[in-house]
């Protein structure tokens with residue numbers, strides 16, 4: 001068996017350098033591409049990933065290239081591999097043959113007869129995985145052999161790559177108890193039943209030629225899961241004793257990312273006989289017990305896989321040398337999979353040359369790992385030139401114009417507690433009731449309306465200079481009028497302008513704020529075929545001019561109902577951008593908060609009575625280590641309040657949070673002090689409203705009644721049912737009726753039908769309410 005390579009990356013972007021896979025998927029789902037066509041693109045994307053990493057300098061046959069392609073989601077891949085289909089998908093399999101990709105798509109996207117799996121954020125990132133549902137009766141079987149097929153495909157192309165799957169502990173730790181599970185059931189209880197399938201998978205991968213397999217076990221670093229770190233470490237000890245004990249298997253590389261690997265978990269893995277263990281040295285420190293396990297290969301994540309900065313290569317090497325000095329066997333690696341990054345800077349010719357020299361995308365990060373591996377192998381003198389170039393870029397960045405702007409820093413420094421506080425809610429509630437005069441159970445939407453092909457084409461034409469600004473603005477005004485008229489016709493109570501001018505809710509602000517740059521092709525996967533193009537926040541942030549005011553003002557001029565002004569909050573702007581790494585995030589958040597504060601004041605002055613500041617990423621940035629929570633919650637809440645507290649009592653502040661697992665941050669949500677908060681709740685059938693009730697949440701709340709992540713149109717009766725569930729926990733005067741999230745990814749047919757059902761359901765619920773009174 002071969003040694004573990006001296007340099008590796010934990011994963012690679014999966015969607016294709018030019019989003020080939022995204023496009024192929026969408027054509028396939030629309031029926032414009034057949035399965036053979038889709039499979040051909042999938043194969044090309046896998047081949048291109050291997051070639052790109054080989055070109056960056058990773059070895060073709062030394063297992064340093066991860067075989068980490070995924071067509072929709074890697075947790076879904078693992079779910080299908082181990083055949084853990086929830087009961088409601090039982091009709092997709094005969095229980096014996098392989099579960100195919102088409103079945104996986106139904107799990108992911110739902111269809112007329114299946115509600116899709118839930119999605120939630122992958123650790124503290126902006127990537128969404130599909131949440132497995134496990135109960136005492138879930139069956140496990142080796143039900144999809146794609147990983148082994150891919151290893152064979154790699155071999156045929158002259159590679160020995162390293163198949164990558166989610167490890168058994170993480171798979172179960174990230175799962176939720178299925179609805180039919182008994183109270184108190186935890187998916188980890190099924191570990192011993194799952195392990196035999198992993199043994200089969202390992203044997204099959206070995207037979208396919210894999211020398212090493214990578215099992216991602218990042219759950220071991222998280223303190224925010226249902227299972228405690230001690231339970232997770234105990235599960236790891238059991239799981240890996242079983243897997244390492246197998247005779248037919250590749251060598252095991254257990255990778256962990258996103259925070260420090262706790263000593264207990266490290267000992268569990270090393271003690272079980274795992275041959276290589278990876279840990280994150282960007283967001284964590286090395287486990288203390290390393291010296292006790294000299295046989296283990298320690299794969300040190302010293303190159304940040306989750307940001308786009310070229311960073312301090314010298315410091316990364318110093319970490320490796322320090323580890324090696326303890327006598328440990330050391331390899332260089334990225335801290336996380338590179339699927340959080342765009343493919344390559346080669347596609348960013350238009351980027352400012354200075355800024356570009358400070359950056360590294362996936363291919364360039366792989367190149368950095370290769371440099372470090374050479375230093376480990378041949379000595380640091382052999383890479384002196386590369387180290388020097390990286391240090392020079394870093395020094396130049398620190399001094400560059402715009403990175404530190406005195407006026408911005410002085411404004412932040414002069415803030416006081418009074419700048420963060422509004423009048424008490426009781427007072428605001430009365431003032432808003434008078435100002436707005438809304439009915440009980442008001443209906444609204446989350447902001448965006450469908451981004452039609454026509455809108456995208458108009459934006460493209462404008463960006464290419466094919467139409468001038470006046471023509472584009474005229475187009476947007478017509479679109480806004482259409483959306484406002486539609487909402488009037490549907491009978492919604494609080495309107496939106498529909499956000500047609502925004503390519504993306506963060507990028508739009510980034511493009512209009514100083515301190516940001518945008519990329520040409522910097523796409524990263526968000527979920528399935530959905531990609532985002534995060535902006536690069538590289539300098540001090542300020543707002544040169546009002547951003548959204550003219551659109552909101554125009555929309556408001558078309559209706560007597562209130563139109564919500566629509567902003568993206570500071571935490572979300574940070575979470576969905578590539579942020580600077582040279583100062584605490586909280587400092588950056590305050591700069592963004594101040595810029596938004598100016599926008600709130602201007603919206604209000606323009607006559608906008610309701611302003612929504614979206615913070616869907618509030619939960620996502622919550623650190624995985626509990627010790628860091630207090631600091632995070634303080635700056636995230638304060639930066640939101642900084643942006644909104646400028647509003648008068650009669651101005652109603654809304655916020656929107658995607659996802660509903662926020663038991664953990666309910667104090668923070670309360671701390672935002674928004675008058676109304678909309679949240680996702682439809683897929684979990686309002687699970688979250690109980691948490692809110694238990695907490696005694698005192699202000700307005702809009703639990704989503706329509707799951708907009710699926711093309712399914714909810715019936716009026718379904719919506720009524722969800723409203724009734726919500727009414728049991730939330731006082732009617734605080735309850736709002738809205739979809740789970742924005743509608744930009746939906747088509748107009750579904751949108752109109754669903755909103756019609758939603759408004760009709762609200763009318764029914766109102767009638768029931770007044771009958772009761």
Ligand code: MET
Nearest residue numbers: 446447448614616742743
């Ligand atoms: C991901 S949250 C989206 C909120 C935004 N206002 C929208 O409706 O699209």
Ligand SMILES: [Zn+2]
Nearest residue numbers: 616658741742
């Ligand atoms: Zn949302």
